[in-house]
């Protein structure tokens with residue numbers, strides 16, 4: 001009995017020791033490979049941060065900052081069971097130079113390449129039955145979004161600016177300093193009209209600074225364009241005609257052939273960047289905002305002018321974006337909200353982003369955003385999508401308390417010079433815009449010296 005037992009044990013040892021050794025060896029290699037990938041990844045991200053030329057690959061998992069959660073923590077962890085995350089992981093993996101050394105992250109492939117990559121990842125992910133079943137359980141609006149999220153090449157129906165970068169003064173003597181790109185809808189004629197008469201006037205705007213050496217006015221040229229989709233169902237052919245006439249009159253309308261719904265707003269950014277890249281070569285800055293905001297344009301011009309005067313600005317202009325920056329926001333999980341995003345669609349926090357009421361970025365950044373957006377699946381909340389593109393450019397928006405996307409803190413608004421301390425406030429009706437603008441002009445004498453807000457609370 002004892003002998004038998006001993007023989008058994010010997011046999012067991014004979015068979016098992018090589019197995020155990022193999023397992024240990026395997027584990028060892030596994031750990032080594034993982035830790036090396038991790039190291040290489042952080043190294044790449046660090047390189048990316050310091051050298052503007054290689055800033056187009058940011059290894060996921062290399063940031064410990066929660067506001068970057070729109071990228072998976074480890075790129076080899078593919079089983080985030082939320083649709084958007086799954087789709088994007090597939091795309092991000094493709095541009096990972098460790099997994100795909102032939103894809104250098106520094107060169108951007110053609111638009112058709114990006115398009116087909118997005119489409120391929122989409123059919124790869126949604127090809128699975130469990131994914132498809134989950135898709136069917138999404139809210140109707142989200143299903144609609146998903147079924148169209150591969151398309152972004154909607155044609156322009158009205159382009160009244162006729163090949164130029166929006167409406168502007170005919171006698172511009174230098175490239176525009178600021179293009180106002182305002183998201184509007186067919187129906188919001190009143191908003192557009194109020195903006196045209198107030199803060200959205202095109203032409204020369206002087207800053208508050210004077211050029212003392214030459215006693216010359218300092219300022220910049222402003223241009224304007226409205227970004228519009230289509231209202232369905234069309235009330236009558238007149239709606240189309242009216243917008244066309246408006247466009248001929250003011251030359252500041254671009255209309256694309258997609259339906260102007262909340263979840264389609266991201267298309268306006270993507271298509272605008274595309275249009276900007278081919279029409280606005282020289283424009284220094286872009287203001288992108290809604291048609292229900294009040295902008296203190298002279299302050300904006302002064303702020304941008306001052307920014308350009310700072311040392312080293314030229315080097316950072318590539319990634320310049322300023323606005324009301326929101327960090328580490330969680331997706332809205334309230335079903336009735338228009339911002340509702342279920343966790344079967346997106347998991348994790350949102351990346352740091354600038355609130356969509358209004359944000360300013362450089363023309364160069366607009367072109368980078370155009371390029372990188374080809375590698376990012378559309379996301380139904382527009383300003384979050386912009387944030388997701390920014391993360392992939394390794395660029396960070398700057399927060400400025402002058403952008404009041406959630407209005408004034410209580411009572412501050414009643415102060416005489418309140419509107420002279422801001423860059424933007426949301427939200428104001430067309431009638432209010434006209435009153436506020438008049439008031440601002442009237443109080444200019446008394447308030448010209450008040451500085452911009454420096455704190456969010458007062």
Ligand SMILES: *[C@@H]1O[C@H](CO)[C@@H](O)[C@H](O)[C@H]1NC(C)=O
Nearest residue numbers: 065066067068327328352396
């Ligand atoms: C994350 O990074 C952003 C941008 O660099 C920064 O503003 C924010 O404070 C950081 N958050 C944390 C929790 O470190």
Ligand SMILES: *[C@@H]1O[C@H](CO)[C@@H](O)[C@H](O)[C@H]1NC(C)=O
Nearest residue numbers: 159160161162163247248251
């Ligand atoms: C647009 O430009 C083209 C070519 O420059 C010109 O023929 C056409 O009349 C212009 N259209 C308008 C509405 O100005």
Ligand SMILES: *[C@@H]1O[C@H](CO)[C@@H](O)[C@H](O)[C@H]1NC(C)=O
Nearest residue numbers: 209210211212213214216218
């Ligand atoms: C004032 O004019 C001079 C000469 O054109 C120029 O070099 C300088 O940058 C200007 N200053 C400002 C504040 O624009």
Ligand SMILES: *[C@@H]1O[C@H](CO)[C@@H](O)[C@H](O)[C@H]1NC(C)=O
Nearest residue numbers: 144145148258259261263264
């Ligand atoms: C976006 O626009 C397209 C084209 O008009 C439309 O078919 C689709 O339903 C819209 N998507 C959403 C989410 O409204």
